[in-house]
Amino acid sequence: MKTSSESRQSPVWQDPTAVALLLAATLVIMSNATISPALPGLEALFASEPNAGLLTRLLVPAPSLAVLLAAPFAGFAADRFGRRLLLIGGLTLFVLTGPAGLFLSDLTSILASRLALGVSVAMIMTAQTALVGDCFTGERRTQLMGLQVSARNFGGMAFIALAGLLAGIEPRLPFAIYGLAILYLPFIWRGVRDIPNHAAIPESAVEIAAGAGEGRWLWPMPGLAGLQVVTAMIFFLNPTQVPFYAVTLGYDGARTTGLYLAVLMCSGGLAALLHGRIKRRIGDPGGYAAGFGLLAIGFGTLPAGGDFGLLLAAGGLIGAGYAIVTPIFIAIALQLAPAWRRGLAGGIMTSSMFLGQFASPFASMPAIAVFGYEAVFYATAIGFAAMALVAGLAMVLRPLPDRTRPA
Template structure:
């Protein structure tokens, strides 16, 4: 069975549809965090604006607001009109709105372009998530959800590290990186097609029903809420880390880019192992390990006095986030019936970006009032509690399974 599962996972790399969907996934990290290393420079560039400090910090999560508003609606459209058109249109709009910051004259118009970028991301992510459910099943689907996180993280390594270098030349140059998405369009155009309705039904997992009434909606809502909280915590890194490093005496944009790049590459490597870890420990084990790793990283951040310890903290946070993230996608696609995968993808996409947008709004006042150490240690405590809850849930599930097995053996 292990060999069969491994072969199915390897077959993904031979499927051009999977490659195109992974390309689309890599745009997610680029959308928000690419300009993170340039934030201090952008704030100085528009220093005459009395609201420069807050507007600059909102440039990173600004797309999240547009995604949060539009993604569920786009999900309904995807279920009715198909996914292909939305994916292609979103990629084109991504290039145009992302590059707009190169020439726009002030922070307010740049902020507006970031909102349009969010609409593009909602189109891309909603269509992409639904297509994963349409095209793949079983272990292949789980493997692709892990590879999707790897694509986001390795894409982030390239894009954010590149941004760190070009931001040292000009704070506007990182906006040009969004133009790289145009290179993904030819493959998407060629291989992404809308499956026939019967194909979508056939893509359901064994035992899934196309008529689930409302039984899947409440679990999906809880899943989306947990994902929003997870992303609000994780997004402390791209929105606050450059300012934290500057306060600690690491003012170079290249240092910020390197730290965020390590955050991404550590996550990308762990996400490659996601299918095996999930099979071994189940979803409870995944959440325990992921939240525990993130807790360790945030605990280390304010204690780190040297660059190696700072990089270790970033690696732990990135690895933990990459472990938990694929489970949200896999669980949502398993919950939703095929006819509602677009809506499920839209809700899940919205929850990611709601958390991202709320992150600086919640954290900036806490930093002003209590400092970075209190924020990071409080975050570590919250994550450790979430890891403990996951461990207890896993233990309870194991005990129920053992009790059921004992009862069946006794009845024989």
Template sequence: MESLVLTRERPIWQEPRAIALLLAASLTTMANATISPALPGIERLFADDPNAALLTRLLVPAPSLSVALFAPLAGLATDRIGRRMMLLAGVMLFVVAGCAGLVLPDLPAIFASRLVLGVAVALIMTAQTALIGDYFTGDGRNALTGLQISARNFGGLVFISLAGWAATLSPRLPFAIYGLAALFLPLMWIAIVEPPRAGSMAGAAPANGRDGHPSWRGLLVLLVLLQGATNMIFFLMPTQISFFLEARGYESAVMTGTVLGLLMISGGCSALLYRRVQRLVGYAGVFAIGYGAMALGFLLLSQAATSQSLLAAALAIGAGYALVSPSFVAVALDLAPGRSRGLAGGILTASIFIGQFCSPLASTPLIANHGYAGLFGGTAWLLALMTVAATLAWSRSLAARKS
């Protein structure tokens, strides 16, 4: 069997396994938002259904609910059955469930297919996270965790743009975009090799489960809670920004597209710098810088008087979120023993989508009581406290290095 360790002779973006895993990462953003531009047309298409308005709006978050519920189980299956099988099965299920909306006869059936799509995403994300930990170590692992955030951002931008064009032709046509995942399967089939269950990989952490941090379970719980809170905060943008802009008198559809587009572009570019920033300042420094940028962005939103400040806020929030996101995966893979990387990836994946699901539930009452300025201003203060905590941890790590 070929070595599972990243070779030094070529950059990581030329490594076939890395490319295959990045292609898998690009599918995760595609899962939810691809059909967003088609929702009005889908509602009109099934206007005879008395629940059309509700079911249509549930089509986008439906996969998130499945991921949140199923990801830990997918992680256990990944550890016990194998990473390669789970990844390939997830991509094949992704194609079938995603494209099902092309032919399914009614909205309840399409909604059910979206729930199945979430199961596919859970399999893909947990297997992908475990494989990153199995294949790569140290600097190579950090590089790939940053690149996968870029893949999600840029992939989402491409797929949503394609869906917007397809929706002008037919409200069902955006479902065909999920079929693009089938083009990724040949490379994944060839490049993805199942890591050994016993022994150790040359230059990598042992796969027999005796590696990892002694207190990895407790530390992973804290990491998962932090990631859930971070995603709850970040998801204020896609869930509330259009209503905020409408309340401010903007042409909400156009401005929302611009703001969310900048959010993705900023995040994609910021994540490309993750490895360099992490090598320079460490994980605590990355959290301090990332949360600081997000705090600035939400502060600008709370006081947004011009379109320029809105766009600057989107740039800051997107960049900050894309900096902190890879660290959750990288730290979790450092903490968890090799035998439990699938479980760790599954729990991390669930926390992302639980945070997304809870975001509008938590923010809507706050908006009713304090308005958008109060919500965004309070969020900025919370992020500022998180920045201070990360900065103190950063200072302690620097002091420990010097001593």
């Protein structure tokens, strides 16, 4: 049940600040995957360079490595110098470094620009996370976090589809997509304002307790960040290993992967819209139970990928499950951290997500080489099922959210 003040407010997606933060959220997917369709063409274009094959393959994960290293520092900067300055600075750097591949003459220079792009993403994501905590509370914060995951998924679908079309014309052209971020700048400039830390109103007893002890809130963070690392690492099997698995099944790797990822992203975008309802009805433990359960079913279905319909169904289940659990990580981090440390909390959670993505191929490739795709998928399903069981027990043992006030 909403309070009278909340009921008088316009929907969160009509708030200029929310619009600015949703636009910023779409840049996360754009940073890595946009140039994926262009990789074969880029390798052929720079074939005369030493180590062209390796350098070309490093172009996609390079921003993730930079985010992993830069995000904690971006968190300190957000707390010290303000979120708005960091967000606008990050967006400016994004616009300068993202399209650089259009003009740079060698792969080494392009790789350096991709690392700089990752720094910009660290600045944007960290500031964005802190601003969500500063500017929104209760039900509106919950709705916005679900909308952000939807924006990432639907934005990713649009950018990757456009990149595929451009890469078919000329392999450098997908880099031009990064220049679209300049259109975001007026919305973010007008929509985002810093809120003084002392003006942030604690929304719950948990947040008040977190603020009472400067370092007390940090103790649960390693466990939360570690869970996000594992979840992201396993989820990243989809873009890194499913394409090769599809080939072993006799499918056209490029087309099958494109359709599979489109289903995954669309399902995730739709599921994330339910984040607010899930939180109201079954709380964060219930959300974890539902999301991990869907991930378990999805990965358990993948080995039946010889049936094309079941392969796509698995992608849909995995996308929905990941979209349900993703905003819960950020929600708990923002609830734990006091207002003046939300930048650091955002940096920690940003680093943990990209650490999982970056580590995924290094963990999965040896396991697949030894045990095979099907065994790895089944083991992943069992692991997620166990996590869903633990979360379900926590939901049963913990009282449901009080529906007489905003969650």
